[in-house]
Amino acid sequence: MTGYAELLKEKGLKATFQRMTILSVIERMGHATVDEIYESVLETHPTLSLATVYKNIVAMVGQGVLVEVPISGRKSKYELKKSEHLHLICTECGEVEDRPLDRVIGEDTRKIAENSSFELQGRQVNLYGVCAKCRTALAS
Amino acid sequence: MTGYAELLKEKGLKATFQRMTILSVIERMGHATVDEIYESVLETHPTLSLATVYKNIVAMVGQGVLVEVPISGRKSKYELKKSEHLHLICTECGEVEDRPLDRVIGEDTRKIAENSSFELQGRQVNLYGVCAKCRTALAS
DNA sequence: CTGGTTGCAAAATTTTTGCACTGGT
DNA sequence: ACCAGTGCAAAAATTTTGCAACCAG
Numbered sequence: 368m369t370g371y372a373e374l375l376k377e378k379g380l381k382a383t384f385q386r387m388t389i390l391s392v393i394e395r396m397g398h399a400t401v402d403e404i405y406e407s408v409l410e411t412h413p414t415l416s417l418a419t420v421y422k423n424i425v426a427m428v429g430q431g432v433l434v435e436v437p438i439s440g441r442k443s444k445y446e447l448k449k450s451e452h453l454h455l456i457c458t459e460c461g462e463v464e465d466r467p468l469d470r471v472i473g474e475d476t477r478k479i480a481e482n483s484s485f486e487l488q489g490r491q492v493n494l495y496g497v498c499a500k501c502r503t504a505l506a507s
Numbered sequence: 508m509t510g511y512a513e514l515l516k517e518k519g520l521k522a523t524f525q526r527m528t529i530l531s532v533i534e535r536m537g538h539a540t541v542d543e544i545y546e547s548v549l550e551t552h553p554t555l556s557l558a559t560v561y562k563n564i565v566a567m568v569g570q571g572v573l574v575e576v577p578i579s580g581r582k583s584k585y586e587l588k589k590s591e592h593l594h595l596i597c598t599e600c601g602e603v604e605d606r607p608l609d610r611v612i613g614e615d616t617r618k619i620a621e622n623s624s625f626e627l628q629g630r631q632v633n634l635y636g637v638c639a640k641c642r643t644a645l646a647s
Numbered sequence: 648c649t650g651g652t653t654g655c656a657a658a659a660t661t662t663t664t665g666c667a668c669t670g671g672t
Numbered sequence: 673a674c675c676a677g678t679g680c681a682a683a684a685a686t687t688t689t690g691c692a693a694c695c696a697g
Contacts (some may be wrong), residue, residue, distance in 0.1 A: 381671055381676060401661085416679045421662060423677090428580075437577030439631065440568075442661090453616070455625050466619050475611045476593070476634055483606065485595050486637040491579065493633075494616055497626040521651060521696055541686085556654045561687060563652090582686095 378430035385419055386427070388412050390447065398436060398444040398454075398463040436463065439495065453492035459501035468492060518570035525559050526567070528552050530587070538576060538584040538594075538603040576603065579635065593632035599641035608632060 371390045372382035380386065385408075392407045393399055399407070405420045424445060427433040436444045436454060441461055451473070455464040472492060480487035497505070511530045512522035520526065525548075532547045533539055539547070545560045564585060567573040576584045576594060581601055591613070595604040612632060620627035637645070 376672095383671070383677065385678075414679080418663080418680075419678055425663090426677090435579045437579050437583070439575045439577050439583075443577070443579075453619070455620065455623055457625075458628060464623070466623065469615065469619075471615045472612055475609065476632070479593070479606050479609075480595065480634055480636060483595060483604070484639045484642075485597075485634065486642055487634055488598065488637070489635040491631075491633040491635065492616070493631040494620055494625065494627055495629040495631065496620060497628070499624045502624075502626055516697095523652065523696075525653070554654080558655075558688080559653055565688090566652095 374432060378427075378432055380426060380430055380432070384412070385415055386423055388415065389420065389423055389427075390432070393433065393445060393447055397465070398446045400442045400444050402442075404445070436491075436493075438463070438493070451490060453494060455498065456493055456495050457498035457501055458495050459497055459505070462498060462500075464498070514572060518567075518572055520566060520570055520572070524552070525555055526563055528555065529560065529563055529567075530572070533573070533585060533587055537605070538586045540582045540584050542582075544585070576631075576633075578603075578633070591630060593634060595638065596633055596635050597638040597641055598635050599637055599645070602638060602640075604638070 371387050375382045375386055388408050388411065389404055392404055396403065396407065401420060401424060404424075405415075405417050408415050408420065424433060428435055428445070431448055433445045434448050436446055438444060438456055438461075440458075444463055446463075446465075451468045452465045453468050453472075455466060456462075468490065473490075476490055477487060511527050515522045515526055528548050528551060529544060532544055536543065536547065541557075541560060541564060544564075545555075545557050548555050548560065564573060568575055568585070571588055573585045574588050576586055578584060578596055578601075580598075584603055586603075586605075591608045592605045593608050593612070595606060596602075608630065613630075616630055617627060
């Protein structure tokens with residue numbers, strides 16, 4: 368539960384209650400927008416300001432603690448930095464789910480970058496569609 | 508040059524000079540942000556308003572004439588809708604280049620979606636890194 | 648003609664910033 | 673105790689909206 372403290376310190380960021388709260392909210396939600404984070408954080412820490420959420424997201428993305436997941440037609444979501452994966456993004460409800468990014472895609476994209484003498488640093492693979500839950504709901 | 512007119516009409520949008528101008532700017536630039544489009548459009552049509560650019564981007568994305576390309580840490584770019592491809596995004600200069608999206612990735616992502624009973628509608632594959640030009644510039 | 652489109656200005660949203668105060672290390 | 677981090681409020685930036693005039697079909 369307090370593993371965040373070490374993570375933050377490793378990255379040269381102070382382990383404040385605000386940051387810990389933001390991180391645990393994101394972990395619980397998986398992926399969240401700025402205002403989803405703010406809303407959620409308010410429940411347990413009503414004095415935390417929106418400006419602080421913004422400042423910390425900027426800081427933590429900058430230090431590689433968080434990753435921005437920009438989504439077509441919606442607001443960016445943020446997730447904890449973890450091993451490479453792809454996103455299933457539901458165009459109905461906006462939910463994002465992670466799936467492993469297999470070696471096939473890894474190899475393939477590596478070659479494409481290589482052929483363009485492009486120094487590959489990161490991949491973002493997003494699949495847009497309708498999740499099982501929304502498909503059921505739409506059918507009814 | 509006037510092929511845009513038909514394209515727009517097919518989608519139920521009137522072929523105004525404003526839209527034609529916006530489309531030709533995007534074609535020329537490949538990928539552009541809202542304000543890049545606005546700046547560029549002003550050169551040949553100084554009376555075109557920013558609100559019109561926004562309204563038309565919304566309309567043309569909605570009708571599938573344009574596609575939004577959301578980019579981590581930067582503003583979204585817009586491109587003409589064309590066959591599936593991936594993006595090489597330079598983290599230094601922000602330039603975006605297209606590359607074909609080969610069958611390997613297509614098949615692989617299709618299977619991943621299928622296994623999650625996710626109704627796949629579209630893919631967005633973005634590779635982040637440093638382009639050849641910026642790598643050279645950085646070395647000097 | 649006439650309904651969609653434009654331009655302008657105003658409003659709403661979203662994000663950033665300045666600065667005094669606070670709290671982590 | 674020092675300096676990064678916080679909170680508030682104000683500012684900046686971005687995007688949306690209302691409405692009268694306009695123009696493509």
